[in-house]
Amino acid sequence: MSEASTVKLPDVITYNPEVARQALPFDPFDPDFHADPFPYYRKIREEAGSAFRTAGGVVAVFGYEEAASVMKDPRFGWGVNPMVADQFVENPASGESGRILMFMDPPDHTRIRGLVSKAFTPKMINVLRPKAARYAEELLAKALEESPDGRIDLQQALSRPLPGKVLSDMMDIPAHYHPLFFANTMESGRGLDPGFTLTDEQKAGRNAARDVFINAGIELVAARRADPGDDLISDLVRAEQEGDRLSEWELAMLMMNLLAAGFGATAALIGNQVYNLLSHPEQLTWLRSHPDHTSAAVEELLRYDSALAMVTRTALEDADVAGIPVRAGEYVVVMLAAANRDPAAFDAPERLDVTRPGTRNLGFGHGIHFCVAAPVARMIAQEALAALIKHDVRLDETRQVVRWPGISLRVIGELPIVLGPVVGS
Secondary structure (H helix, E strand, O other), rough: OOOOOOOOOOOOOOOHHHHHHHHHHOOOHHHHHHHHHHHHHHHHHHHOEEEOHHHHHHEEOOHHEEEEEEHOOEEOOOOOOOOHHHHHEEEEOOOOEEHHOOOOOOOHHHHHHHHHHHOOOOHHHHHHHHHHHHHHHHHHHHHHHOOOOOOOEEEHHHHHHHHHHHHHHHOOOOHHHHHHHHHHHHHHHHOOOHHOOOHHHHHHHHHHHHHHHHHHHHHHHHHHHHHOOOOOHHHHOOOOOOOOOOHHHHHHHHHHHHHHHHHHHHHHHHHOOOOOOOOOOOHHHHHHHOOOHHHHHHHHHHOOOOOEEEEEEOOOOOEEOOOEEEEEOEEEEEEEHHHOOOOOOOOOOOOOOOOOOOOOOOOOHHHHOOOOOOOHHHHHHHHHHHOOOOEEEOOOOOOOEEEEEOOOOOOEEEEEHHHHHHEOO
């Protein structure tokens, strides 16, 4: 981690392992890092501190307070640069390109987020919660019925279909879209990684997956325009018709963002929290005896191993990070997963403790880009956990946990468990 920049980030972002290894504070191609990045995070922070320049001149942030500061500082955003241009989404029909919500800066971000955030109200959560609880119990019962020995892949049985069912209720999405969305969430999410870590083939897969969501968004918006109902898509269409400047293409990109995140990120959250809880049986036992503590447990599990591990930012003007000068246009890599285990912010941060009081975490980001759908994702994760801990459940040690590759997102592809009946039944 040299203070001097030895590798200039290219003007066109293409696959380049040398640039990747020097720009990032870790080796993104190391399988051991992907399997368990936390010892690497700890060692890097101990050697280099909470914020430092990498060999490639990028400022890396590992501390909690430093990460939160960057995330809420208006001097940092996405800007206009090759790293962001690489993430532009192209309209498969017209060739028009643009940014999805999470890659926007104000004022566009403020305008579009304001429309979406109106949907994620406490009232809406209260309406969806009993449905989520029922769906979770039904999915687990179905899994037991179809697998008498209880050996199942939790991701296929619960983690993916549960968010899909809740999101479909919220957005009135026909069931025939579900397999298509599930099949493309990984490739779409992998595209959040810096472009210099992705081969041309991986970028092509990312773009094809995004096309799937874009085309579905265009179809769903057209259907609601012709026959509006009482759902989020209809609300967004009506908002546009009532004078808002949300264009047809903006609606399609917004739909892509919501669908890809809703069907993918929440499933990743559930898988990570269940894996870590089952890996700490004493925590599972305590939580089963204190089911009213499920909400707090989800927050601790988010802190311990969040699905969103890393985000990048661009300095929109000259600024500083923990005293390190950053010039306008320079990149900052914010390691959220490392920040969530910062010993300066948490006592015994490497220990999972579902009784930890007042857990704060950066699992859903921070600042203006805090996940707009976090209330729904939290609720779904809570109900998934509440349903699961009623059962006798453990990891299936005869099979391997499979992780999907990726840097920005930590996603379990397959989570083998042994699911038993409801405890006491």
